[in-house]
Amino acid sequence: KLATLVPDGSVWDQVLKEMGAEWQRVTGGRVELRVYPGGVAGDEPDVVRKMRIGQLHAASLSVTGLSEIDPAFGVFAIPLFFDSYEELFFVVERLEPLLARRLEEKGFVLLQWGHGGWVHIFSRRPVRRLDDLKRQKIFVWAGDDRAVQTWRDNGFHPVALAATDILTGLQTGMIDALPSTPLIALSLQWFRQTPYMHELGLAPLVGATVATKRAWDRLEPADREAMLTAARAAEKRFEKEIPAQDRRAVEAMTERGLEVVTSDVPAEWREAAETFAQYVRGGDLPQDVYRQALAARDLYRSRQAEAAAP
Amino acid sequence: MQASLLRWAENGVSTLILAAMVALPLAEAAGRALFGAGIPGAGPIVLHLTLWITFLGAALAAREGKLLALATGELLPAGRGRALARVVAGTVGAAACALLLRAAIDLVVVEQSAGTEVAIGLPVWVAQLAMPLGFALIALRLLWRAADRWPGRAVAAAGLAAGLVLGQFPHWADGAAAWPGLVVLVAAAAVGGPIFTVLGGAAVWLFLCEGVPAAAVPAETYRLTVSPTLPAIPLFTLAGFLLAEGEASQRLLRVFRALFGWIPGGTAVVAALVCAFFTVFTGGSGVTILALGALLFQALTADRYGERFSLGLLTASGSLGLLFPPALPLILYGIVAQVAIRDLFIGGLGPGLLLVALLAAWGVREGVRGRSRRWPFSGREALAALGAGKWELLLPLVVLVAIFSGFATLVEAAAVTALYAFVAQCLVHRDLSVRRDLPRVVTECATLIGGVLIILAVAMGLTSYMVDAQVPARLLEAVQVYIDSPLVFLLCLNLFLLVVGCLMDIFSAIVVVVPLIVPLGAAFGVDPIHLGIIFVANLELGYLTPPVGLNLFLAAYRFERPLLEVWRAALPMLAILGLGVLLITYWPALTLGLLEWVGRQ
Ligand code: NA
Numbered sequence: 001k002l003a004t005l006v007p008d009g010s011v012w013d014q015v016l017k018e019m020g021a022e023w024q025r026v027t028g029g030r031v032e033l034r035v036y037p038g039g040v041a042g043d044e045p046d047v048v049r050k051m052r053i054g055q056l057h058a059a060s061l062s063v064t065g066l067s068e069i070d071p072a073f074g075v076f077a078i079p080l081f082f083d084s085y086e087e088l089f090f091v092v093e094r095l096e097p098l099l100a101r102r103l104e105e106k107g108f109v110l111l112q113w114g115h116g117g118w119v120h121i122f123s124r125r126p127v128r129r130l131d132d133l134k135r136q137k138i139f140v141w142a143g144d145d146r147a148v149q150t151w152r153d154n155g156f157h158p159v160a161l162a163a164t165d166i167l168t169g170l171q172t173g174m175i176d177a178l179p180s181t182p183l184i185a186l187s188l189q190w191f192r193q194t195p196y197m198h199e200l201g202l203a204p205l206v207g208a209t210v211a212t213k214r215a216w217d218r219l220e221p222a223d224r225e226a227m228l229t230a231a232r233a234a235e236k237r238f239e240k241e242i243p244a245q246d247r248r249a250v251e252a253m254t255e256r257g258l259e260v261v262t263s264d265v266p267a268e269w270r271e272a273a274e275t276f277a278q279y280v281r282g283g284d285l286p287q288d289v290y291r292q293a294l295a296a297r298d299l300y301r302s303r304q305a306e307a308a309a310p
Numbered sequence: 311m312q313a314s315l316l317r318w319a320e321n322g323v324s325t326l327i328l329a330a331m332v333a334l335p336l337a338e339a340a341g342r343a344l345f346g347a348g349i350p351g352a353g354p355i356v357l358h359l360t361l362w363i364t365f366l367g368a369a370l371a372a373r374e375g376k377l378l379a380l381a382t383g384e385l386l387p388a389g390r391g392r393a394l395a396r397v398v399a400g401t402v403g404a405a406a407c408a409l410l411l412r413a414a415i416d417l418v419v420v421e422q423s424a425g426t427e428v429a430i431g432l433p434v435w436v437a438q439l440a441m442p443l444g445f446a447l448i449a450l451r452l453l454w455r456a457a458d459r460w461p462g463r464a465v466a467a468a469g470l471a472a473g474l475v476l477g478q479f480p481h482w483a484d485g486a487a488a489w490p491g492l493v494v495l496v497a498a499a500a501v502g503g504p505i506f507t508v509l510g511g512a513a514v515w516l517f518l519c520e521g522v523p524a525a526a527v528p529a530e531t532y533r534l535t536v537s538p539t540l541p542a543i544p545l546f547t548l549a550g551f552l553l554a555e556g557e558a559s560q561r562l563l564r565v566f567r568a569l570f571g572w573i574p575g576g577t578a579v580v581a582a583l584v585c586a587f588f589t590v591f592t593g594g595s596g597v598t599i600l601a602l603g604a605l606l607f608q609a610l611t612a613d614r615y616g617e618r619f620s621l622g623l624l625t626a627s628g629s630l631g632l633l634f635p636p637a638l639p640l641i642l643y644g645i646v647a648q649v650a651i652r653d654l655f656i657g658g659l660g661p662g663l664l665l666v667a668l669l670a671a672w673g674v675r676e677g678v679r680g681r682s683r684r685w686p687f688s689g690r691e692a693l694a695a696l697g698a699g700k701w702e703l704l705l706p707l708v709v710l711v712a713i714f715s716g717f718a719t720l721v722e723a724a725a726v727t728a729l730y731a732f733v734a735q736c737l738v739h740r741d742l743s744v745r746r747d748l749p750r751v752v753t754e755c756a757t758l759i760g761g762v763l764i765i766l767a768v769a770m771g772l773t774s775y776m777v778d779a780q781v782p783a784r785l786l787e788a789v790q791v792y793i794d795s796p797l798v799f800l801l802c803l804n805l806f807l808l809v810v811g812c813l814m815d816i817f818s819a820i821v822v823v824v825p826l827i828v829p830l831g832a833a834f835g836v837d838p839i840h841l842g843i844i845f846v847a848n849l850e851l852g853y854l855t856p857p858v859g860l861n862l863f864l865a866a867y868r869f870e871r872p873l874l875e876v877w878r879a880a881l882p883m884l885a886i887l888g889l890g891v892l893l894i895t896y897w898p899a900l901t902l903g904l905l906e907w908v909g910r911q
């Protein structure tokens with residue numbers, strides 16, 4: 001039993017269901033995957049709780065749910081930490097052994113990575129300077145009280161709402177701006193109220209499929225091996241398809257009136273991002289994980305620089 | 311001595327929790343507006359207070375013997391049979407409650423080892439202690455109330471012990487056939503067992519038979535009771551309760567009579583309007599009939615309306631108003647179906663007005679035929695009545711502005727409404743004394759809230775079982791084989807909901823049935839907002855449907871009439887409102903027209 005928030009019938013859902021069929025084939029029918037998509041089993045913290053009590057056996061989670069299990073996953077939410085998918089994939093590969101070990105200590109097994117696109121700010125009025133954003137009410141997840149305080153301390157106007165209240169909030173003017181990936185903004189129609197997308201990709205929406213160790217250890221070692229191979233094949237499909245899907249989503253929204261806004265002063269965004277990065281690091285994020293991520297990213301950048309040099 | 315200490319503590323704590331649930335959202339909204347900063351952790355803490363008021367309120371309801379039960383138990387003849395039924399209901403109830411208690415403990419233990427936090431350092435597992443505490447108190451009280459003497463209580467104690475033992479060795483049930491247990495639970499419900507023990511017991515039992523840990527049920531209970539909009543329900547109920555306990559009904563009767571009493575059938579129209587006004591706030595919980603029934607019945611009969619007509623009209627009006635903002639069933643539907651609550655409010659206006667107009671038209675017909683008394687219009691009386699009732703009349707405006715202006719969330723709007731009702735009833739009109747009446751009224755309100763929310767909370771576990779067993783997907787496949795026209799689908803939906811409405815109360819029906827219906831509606835191309843309005847309107851009808859519609863029993867109880875007489879009196883109203891529901895179902899523009907016009911989400 002695997003639960004996820006991704007919408008029924010979406011790319012992610014399709015890939016997961018195909019992976020389930022593959023699992024059944026390679027294990028000779030000993031494993032049968034039931035996927036519960038679209039949040040029918042609850043929000044991500046609920047899903048993690050249900051894995052802990054043993055009702056669910058696996059889940060495909062975003063950073064939010066993964067951080068419920070291990071705050072180390074917050075490293076992927078640091079704004080402007082990554083510049084490109086290539087950089088992200090490189091760092092993910094280097095961090096994987098460490099993160100997988102940490103998950104295992106908490107009773108979970110990492111099966112595959114997933115990618116949800118890149119998060120941008122969508123807003124009612126164009127945001128060219130940081131001040132333009134400070135004048136708009138920005139959505140923050142209800143329940144993340146520290147995030148609300150951090151936004152406030154930096155002169156923004158955060159409004160904490162449940163995800164289900166986002167549309168109402170946009171419609172009634174309770175919120176004017178929110179961070180979202182293009183694909184989600186398109187599929188949930190948020191972009192109709194927020195027709196301006198800032199060009200800057202703040203952070204990737206990283207996800208992963210994890211199983212509980214209890215359920216995983218019940219399987220035959222050979223089955224586990226075969227299932228992991230299938231999961232990794234599905235991961236490759238995410239890596240290939242999601243960046244393209246995000247580009248297509250931006251094109252589709254632009255046709256329907258979305259305007260991509262460029263910033264006048266990129267430096268001030270870097271500064272603000274650094275403040276929020278400190279907030280993420282100041283939370284529960286383990287320092288060794290952060291240092292390793294930073295080292296891997298800088299290694300990638302120096303290699304790129306070498307390759308580019310004549 | 312100890313019992314009275316516990317009683318005092320329970321009343322005091324539940325009053326404090328409700329007060330904090332009003333104060334925290336208001337302070338948060340005010341802080342945001344004035345200083346650009348709210349209170350740290352206010353949001354998550356209010357959500358967890360809802361969890362506590364649910365379980366404390368339910369324990370209060372168990373103490374007072376007010377846990378909601380099917381009224382079919384009342385049909386049993388008094389004497390031996392009824393005493394036996396009481397023991398059976400108490401025993402099964404205690405067993406189910408013990409299973410839920412054990413499951414809640416399992417959840418708390420898992421949560422403790424996970425080390426999760428509500429806010430500002432408060433661990434989630436501490437907040438979750440409300441569940442085992444509540445279930446334990448309720449189980450003991452069900453045992454106590456199972457009989458007046460010890461032999462009966464001993465049988466109930468054996469039931470409680472059996473539940474605990476099964477909770478300790480859950481694998482005994484793994485792979486067992488589910489139906490014998492379900493039959494026992496349904497039988498206990500039929501003879502008057504509390505509804506929540508049946509739904510919760512069934513959920514745990516079904517999971518155990520599948521080998522799924524029982525903690526799955528309290529996990530869902532927790533998820534529902536801390537969902538972000540749920541605090542609106544207890545807060546609006548509190549507002550409705552304060553109004554009903556004060557003399558607001560007299561003032562409103564005077565206003566509506568001064569304005570509409572001159573038309574033929576005026577008093578009947580006025581009665582329908584007053585009922586709709588109250589039901590908006592009290593929800594479908596039957597408070598309207600209990601609080602206003604006597605006053606309006608007297609007004610109607612004094613103005614020469616027939617007894618049977620008056621009885622039928624008030625029985626039907628008890629659920630009128632469920633489609634107007636901020637009606638609680640619409641809020642709950644929005645939470646469960648994940649559609650915009652604001653859109654449901656706007657969509658419900660047209661259908662709500664249609665139902666009120668239909669009943670009012672029937673009242674006019676009766677008034678003309680029976681030459682009932684009319685109240686000549688007087689400008690001076692109208693002004694005086696408006697002046698006296700201005701605080702109550704402004705209430706809907708306060709609610710609407712709070713909800714639609716963008717200044718407040720639904721929960722904050724509900725807190726404003728509760729505060730406003732408190733100020734109007736206790737400080738301006740002084741109908742209720744803060745020291746003498748308020749503690750009693752708030753405790754009674756907590757009892758009612760707990761009685762309703764505990765049902766929803768465990769019904770969510772049953773829903774989760776159905777999702778787990780992929781019932782909605784299978785139902786969709788099955789239905790698509792037999793039905794391919796949207797019209798046939800809607801007709802089947804009407805009939806199905808009519809049956810559901812007369813077997814379940816409106817809130818648990820929403821929690822259990824909506825997840826089944828929403829995928830079907832989407833497959834047949836029914837607009838999600840329209841589906842929500844059809845759903846609530848149809849269930850409203852269920853309140854009136856013999857043999858077990860809730861309003862029929864409440865009316866029989868309040869007006870001290872035999873049930874059969876109430877059934878007969880309600881039949882014409884059932885026909886009229888049924889016509890209204892058909893119109894709402896097959897004329898989507900009634901719901902969607904206004905919504906398209908103001909722009910939907
Ligand atoms: Na569920």
Ligand code: NA
Nearest residue numbers: 811814815860
């Ligand atoms: Na009913």
